[in-house]
Amino acid sequence: MAINGHHSSFWDPFMVAISDRKFWIPFYLVLAVYFIYQHRRQSILMFLAIGLSLAAADGISSRFIKPYFARLRPCHDTTLSETINVVAGCGGKFGFLSSHAANTFAMAMLFALMLPDRYRYFKIFAFIWAIAISYSRVYLGVHFPGDVLGGAVLGIVLGFIFGYLFRKSLVRYPYFTRIL
DSSP: OOOOOOOTTTTHHHHHHOOOGGGGGGHHHHHHHHHHHHHTTTTHHHHHHHHHHHHHHHIIIIIHHHHHHBBTTTTTTTTTTTTOOOOSSSOOOOOOOOOHHHHHHHHHHHHHHHHGGGGHHHHHHHHHHHHHHHHHHHHHHHHOOHHHHHHHHHHHHHHHHHHHHHHHHHHHHHTSSSSS
């Protein structure tokens, strides 16, 4: 049985779509407009925290951890070629740890800390979104489960750090919390 052995004509294109960063651009744009409208000045710090957490998650996972561990993606490992079902291309050479997982879990954790309690359903959605994207990477045959687990841990830690810094910034710079 393959690591990613369950495939169907319905799920294959769905998993390819949710794994594609371009697929989420309309969602990100709507979210950005909503944050600007709803949070005004505070959205400046929100975007700064999001940008820094994504830069850290992507940079640490892609530029430091992947080259350091140099673990081949399952789709590049010749010993697994007969057990892996590669749905739509393989990506880069190394897979540990998943940048998709690191980025999405960093954002989910950041949203959990950054947004007020009235957004509890959105916070739950953000973690479900991160899990779905991470699972899609294993489904597509481009990551081992440990790759996405490692990415999730890195993302949660970075999301926590930048969420903490965001909250500290709101206290330190009250300009960003005043209503326009």
